[in-house]
Amino acid sequence: MMKILASLAVVGLAVNAFAAVQSGKPAPDFTGVDIHGKTHKLADYKGKIVVLEAMNMDCPYVKNHYKSGAMPELQAELAKQGVVWLVVNSTSRSNPSYRTPEKAKQEASQTKAAAWIDDNSGQIGKAYGMRTTPHMFVIDPQGVLAYQGAIDDKASAQGDPRQARNYVREAVQKIKAGEKPNPVETKPYGCGVKY
Numbered sequence: 001m002m003k004i005l006a007s008l009a010v011v012g013l014a015v016n017a018f019a020a021v022q023s024g025k026p027a028p029d030f031t032g033v034d035i036h037g038k039t040h041k042l043a044d045y046k047g048k049i050v051v052l053e054a055m056n057m058d059c060p061y062v063k064n065h066y067k068s069g070a071m072p073e074l075q076a077e078l079a080k081q082g083v084v085w086l087v088v089n090s091t092s093r094s095n096p097s098y099r100t101p102e103k104a105k106q107e108a109s110q111t112k113a114a115a116w117i118d119d120n121s122g123q124i125g126k127a128y129g130m131r132t133t134p135h136m137f138v139i140d141p142q143g144v145l146a147y148q149g150a151i152d153d154k155a156s157a158q159g160d161p162r163q164a165r166n167y168v169r170e171a172v173q174k175i176k177a178g179e180k181p182n183p184v185e186t187k188p189y190g191c192g193v194k195y
Contacts, residue, residue: 020129020148023184027137027145028127032088032117035104040086040117047141049175051078051085051168053114053151054125054135057107058097059191060157062133070161071134071151072112078172085114090125095194122195132190138171138181147171149186 021028027050031041042050053071055062065071075085087108091098098120099107108116119125128137128148138147147167154164171181 020131021127021137021145023145023148025145026143027139029143030124030127032086032119032124034086034115034117035101035108038115040115042139042143045084045139046143049078049083049141049172050139051083051172052124052128052137052139053085053087054128054130054133054188054193055087055089055113055116056091056097056133056191056194057099057111059133061155061190064157064159065134065151065161066111066113068160068162072114073162074166074169075114076112078169079114081172081176083172087114087116088119088124088130089116090119090122090130091194092122093120097194122193125193125195130193132188133193134190135188135193136168138168138175140175146175147181147184148188149183150188153186155189 027042029042031039033039057063078085089099101118104116104118134151136149136151137145140146149167151168152161152164152166154161167186174181
């Protein structure tokens, strides 16, 4: 009986460490430093829509979104509308997929990725319950999590993502129109985050 209780306690701790945030609730504040040394605080973006993208360039799903140009195009499109897009890489330094700042700068330049935060501690990823790459979060100008989940409705590492229904674009459009996104949550797809 004690072993069972101890096992349940460990499972409980693991669940709490990755407790997902709830849509419609305030998004957890965070501070992260991007690969160019710039500090990003969620609180500094109050009044703006913020998109968080869990990313790992070794993931075929992420690679397809960038190689096709779909993800950088969406980032640029929304940036023109005043949306702040932050890429969060929570890959641990001990994982082969970890990128040094130099390697990350090189990849970001090639892929035209948005501001790339090195979250190798996993602090931001765990605060948001980031489970996959990509795993997307849209935060409204009041700091409330308005959408979380998949980038789109096409869970594929091949083909043109532009042909899919893009949940992030839709969520931003709804927020800008003063409406609630629909859906507010979908199941994220992709590769597991390498904490």
